[in-house]
Amino acid sequence: MPVAMSPYGKSQPSCFSCTKMDFVMGCTMGMVAGTFSCLRIGMHGQELMDSIRKIMMRSGSTFGTFMAIKMGA
Template sequence: MPVIPGGAYQQGGPSCWDRMKMGFGIGFCVGMASGALFGGFSALRYGMRGRELINNVGKVMIQGGGTFGTFMAIGTGIRC
């Protein structure tokens, strides 16, 4: 009996929603890393120190991560 390639038990790839979630996660990580670099340097340039520096860099990291993650998710959804 010949073997059927793919068979009935073939594992399917991730769904479009799963790909969009993964794209958001990767984009969020990249956006947070770039937010840490750019936000940290700009805050130090403005002379921020201590708690003010940490709060500002954290805010820039979250904003950058959310923005870049959203655009990565949209781009991944378009490609599905």
């Protein structure tokens, strides 16, 4: 389906581009929230380094998925 042109001559982003951008933005926000939650519950040192990667990926992917679904709908 062709994308409509704006009055300024540039085309609008496609639905997939908007959904992809929203997923990445949600992933970033979720990763930051996961980091703060690790620090808030009191993780330090080796415990923090062992679990922060898993928590960041889990919270980032969850929040990114829900944000992409919300913005894509």
